[in-house]
Amino acid sequence: MSRLPTSRRTFIKGLTSSAGLVLAGCAETVPPTYGNLLRMGDLLTYKAHRLLLPAQALVREYDYSDISAAAVIGTINPGNSSERFFDPIHGPTYDRLLREDFASWRLSVEGSVIRPGSYSLSDLKRMPSRTQITRHTCEEGWSAIAQWTGVPLRTVLEACGINPSARFVEFYSYDNRLGSIDMLDALHPQTILAYGMNGRDLPMGHGAPLRLRLETQLGAKSRKFLRRIVVLDDYDEDTFQRVQSGWAWYMGI
Ligand SMILES: Nc1nc2c(c(=O)[nH]1)N[C@H]1C(S)=C(S)[C@@H](COP(=O)(O)O)O[C@H]1N2
Ligand SMILES: [Mo]
Numbered sequence: 001m002s003r004l005p006t007s008r009r010t011f012i013k014g015l016t017s018s019a020g021l022v023l024a025g026c027a028e029t030v031p032p033t034y035g036n037l038l039r040m041g042d043l044l045t046y047k048a049h050r051l052l053l054p055a056q057a058l059v060r061e062y063d064y065s066d067i068s069a070a071a072v073i074g075t076i077n078p079g080n081s082s083e084r085f086f087d088p089i090h091g092p093t094y095d096r097l098l099r100e101d102f103a104s105w106r107l108s109v110e111g112s113v114i115r116p117g118s119y120s121l122s123d124l125k126r127m128p129s130r131t132q133i134t135r136h137t138c139e140e141g142w143s144a145i146a147q148w149t150g151v152p153l154r155t156v157l158e159a160c161g162i163n164p165s166a167r168f169v170e171f172y173s174y175d176n177r178l179g180s181i182d183m184l185d186a187l188h189p190q191t192i193l194a195y196g197m198n199g200r201d202l203p204m205g206h207g208a209p210l211r212l213r214l215e216t217q218l219g220a221k222s223r224k225f226l227r228r229i230v231v232l233d234d235y236d237e238d239t240f241q242r243v244q245s246g247w248a249w250y251m252g253i
Pocket of ligand 1: 070071072073074075085137138139173174175177205206207219220221222223224225
């Protein structure tokens, strides 16, 4: 057998060691929304991304001097009943938690995991953290650079022990928004559950007490005001459609 050039060999070796586990779980070349005519855009962007990008390529990180004021968009206060995505059940809970500085707030992690559990903010802050300065790109046409600090989602998922059959992660917020991502993005090193922004606690408008930072996709996928994470073996189109029909599921950038 002919020898591969060194760079090629290293690349393949890297793939089998670090990303092998991830690829084994997600050997899909079509997104889970495949077959739905309204979701044709998902197929194109998903296929292009998954074929062109190495599985765990990092997005660009910036310097302190690049930090800009990030615009607050979407829900600003989930506890305010005049917000567009106000949730009649979880909105009032958020209002109470906000007034007590999130002391009794817990993130629940459930679904296809060996040890479902709930985590306080200090539990999450005790885990290894990651700080990154990245560009947030909103599908509405603006972008901003900010510094985010949090715990890698991967660390939390490993603490709960995801089942080998797990393929998606769903995020529930205190406003009426829901989002899901696949395991490849969930285990990406820059996918973090952020509790800090620009060196301070995450401000309310930007998603206090905890938000997702999903750097590989458009801003809308970085869900704010998290309360619950559910690990899924199968894609749950029904839940997704009910909450937000008309949007692309895969928003890779
Ligand atoms: N729960 C929740 N998450 C959300 C939103 C929202 O309204 N509710 N808006 C999304 C959109 S469209 C964008 S662009 C970003 C905005 O984040 P920012 O307010 O920190 O700039 O949050 C995303 N996450
Ligand atoms: Mo957005």
